[in-house]
Amino acid sequence: MEGMMPPFHFLFFSKPSVYIDQNSSVKTFFSRNGILILGFIFILSLIALIAVGLAQNKKLPDNFKYGIVFDAGSSHTSMYIYKWSAEKMNDTGLVYETASCEVKGPGISSYASNLQDIPVYLSKCMGKAKDLIPKYKHQDTPLYLGATAGMRLLRMENEELAKMILSAVTSLFNSYPFNFQGARIISGFEEGAYGWITINYLLGKLEKHNWKNQFLRENETQDTYGALDLGGASTQITFVTSTQISKQFKKTTQFRLYGKNYTVYTYSYLCHGVDQALLRKLALNAKDASPGALMEPCFHPGYERTVLTSSLFSSVCTKIYKNWISSRNLTIQGTGNFQKCKESITELFQNNYCNASYCTFDMIYRPPTEGHFGAFSAYYYAMDFLNLTSDKVSSLDMVTHKMEEFCSTPWSVVNTAFPQVKEKYLSEYCFSGTYVLTLLQKYNLTEYWTQVEFMDKINNKTEAGWTLGYMLNLTNMIPAELPQSKPFSHPTYISLMVIFSLLLAIVFILGSVMFQKSSYFWK
Ligand SMILES: Nc1ncnc2c1ncn2[C@@H]1O[C@H](COP(=O)(O)OP(=O)(O)O)[C@@H](O)[C@H]1O
Ligand SMILES: [Ca+2]
Numbered sequence: 001m002e003g004m005m006p007p008f009h010f011l012f013f014s015k016p017s018v019y020i021d022q023n024s025s026v027k028t029f030f031s032r033n034g035i036l037i038l039g040f041i042f043i044l045s046l047i048a049l050i051a052v053g054l055a056q057n058k059k060l061p062d063n064f065k066y067g068i069v070f071d072a073g074s075s076h077t078s079m080y081i082y083k084w085s086a087e088k089m090n091d092t093g094l095v096y097e098t099a100s101c102e103v104k105g106p107g108i109s110s111y112a113s114n115l116q117d118i119p120v121y122l123s124k125c126m127g128k129a130k131d132l133i134p135k136y137k138h139q140d141t142p143l144y145l146g147a148t149a150g151m152r153l154l155r156m157e158n159e160e161l162a163k164m165i166l167s168a169v170t171s172l173f174n175s176y177p178f179n180f181q182g183a184r185i186i187s188g189f190e191e192g193a194y195g196w197i198t199i200n201y202l203l204g205k206l207e208k209h210n211w212k213n214q215f216l217r218e219n220e221t222q223d224t225y226g227a228l229d230l231g232g233a234s235t236q237i238t239f240v241t242s243t244q245i246s247k248q249f250k251k252t253t254q255f256r257l258y259g260k261n262y263t264v265y266t267y268s269y270l271c272h273g274v275d276q277a278l279l280r281k282l283a284l285n286a287k288d289a290s291p292g293a294l295m296e297p298c299f300h301p302g303y304e305r306t307v308l309t310s311s312l313f314s315s316v317c318t319k320i321y322k323n324w325i326s327s328r329n330l331t332i333q334g335t336g337n338f339q340k341c342k343e344s345i346t347e348l349f350q351n352n353y354c355n356a357s358y359c360t361f362d363m364i365y366r367p368p369t370e371g372h373f374g375a376f377s378a379y380y381y382a383m384d385f386l387n388l389t390s391d392k393v394s395s396l397d398m399v400t401h402k403m404e405e406f407c408s409t410p411w412s413v414v415n416t417a418f419p420q421v422k423e424k425y426l427s428e429y430c431f432s433g434t435y436v437l438t439l440l441q442k443y444n445l446t447e448y449w450t451q452v453e454f455m456d457k458i459n460n461k462t463e464a465g466w467t468l469g470y471m472l473n474l475t476n477m478i479p480a481e482l483p484q485s486k487p488f489s490h491p492t493y494i495s496l497m498v499i500f501s502l503l504l505a506i507v508f509i510l511g512s513v514m515f516q517k518s519s520y521f522w523k
């Protein structure tokens with residue numbers, strides 16, 4: 001049996017029963033110490049290997065954070081609750097909308113004369129936020145309210161009243177356990193810029209991971225989308241421009257996001273929101289109306305609406321038209337003519353004077369548009385209802401044809417076909433659809449019809465609009481530089497794993513050999 005290997009289990013389980021002589025016991029002593037040292041290295045390497053593996057692949061605990069933003073628009077107020085993982089807060093696209101709430105009632109600016117009703121107005125949605133967000137997170141949850149063009153108009157008319165509305169909101173929100181960060185009127189510039197951040201963040205255009213989960217460099221990221229927001233009282237256009245723009249126009253802003261610079265052009269047209277545009281159009285045409293009646297091509301044949309003429313001139317946007325008409329009842333009668341409707345809408349845009357190289361309308365300089373655009377809010381509501389979104393209709397001719405057909409459909413037919421749609425919206429889709437087309441044409445975007453994507457919820461979750469961008473900015477959640485996504489870079493991780501694995505293999509082999517040798521001394 002001399003020289004033969006002991007069976008495998010002997011290497012590990014057999015114990016020496018007798019020491020043969022002095023010489024061999026010394027050798028055994030050294031070989032046993034060697035085994036101890038190797039064993040020690042083996043255990044250390046094993047611990048290091050496990051630690052590296054765990055650090056890299058640690059399953060992050062479900063530690064979520066929340067944020068609440070109220071969008072106090074001119075026509076209505078909505079609340080959005082956003083949610084994100086606390087550990088990954090600087091990664092893109094990880095903040096999403098977890099719930100939303102429509103505040104019942106009109107826009108907040110109409111509460112100027114009944115401030116006492118503001119708590120009732122907002123408390124239902126606040127109650128929803130309290131129920132949805134775990135109690136222990138309430139104090140850490142930032143709460144914002146941003147008001148847009150309805151409040152901008154009220155401020156122009158009566159600054160004191162606008163302040164009183166915001167104070168009423170502030171005292172109400174301070175009574176809730178959330179981390180209230182303020183209620184304010186955001187500027188049109190912010191509204192455009194935050195809308196642009198929202199859609200590009202959600203579409204993953206600001207930074208990209210590759211398959212190894214590394215952030216890509218500047219030239220590897222995708223082109224951003226321009227943002228088109230259409231509200232009730234104002235509308236914004238925002239896009240990255242490569243045109244050098246003179247500082248005098250003050251229409252651009254610089255962003256540094258995830259290590260990349262963006263020069264963004266943005267402009268907000270007050271009184272060009274869809275509701276104010278309709279009001280301006282009706283006010284403008286009221287002067288030519290035969291006593292008591294106004295023929296309106298943007299409403300369906302057979303549709304009638306009676307308004308008090310004073311209501312047409314009560315807005316800051318229509319005051320300029322107020323002159324010879326004393327208040328009286330005016331019946332608006334639809335004639336359903338798309339082409340005439342379009343012509344009358346065109347009159348709402350001024351094209352007469354431009355003090356720059358190029359203006360879209362209303363003397364506002366704008367550089368040439370570039371790339372794709374995401375159009376949301378009332379752009380989406382109108383085009384989605386009319387089944388005219390750019391993925392469904394491929395050419396402008398088709399859109400025009402469908403609009404002609406829709407506008408000329410008698411109101412009785414439309415009303416019967418869509419009993420579930422709010423009458424205000426349904427009766428105005430011919431106008432709002434035509435307005436969307438005219439506005440896009442004024443922006444020179446209709447030539448590139450398929451480059452305009454009408455969008456509502458991005459990734460089926462988060463509504464496109466300024467609110468998410470606003471919160472991301474105020475919570476510093478979009479870093480200027482690229483964040484490190486893992487404790488080790490991928491090459492370091494791989495190198496460490498290979499080194500420790502090799503070390504383990506060597507120690508194991510050496511250990512086995514030494515153990516085997518020492519067992520000969522024990523025999
Ligand atoms: N489901 C809908 N269908 C049609 N229009 C809608 C729908 N929901 C909202 N709108 C319209 O979208 C616009 C939203 O504007 P809003 O955000 O309130 O104003 P602003 O941004 O100018 O302050 C309003 O004109 C409103 O009537
Ligand atoms: Ca809005």
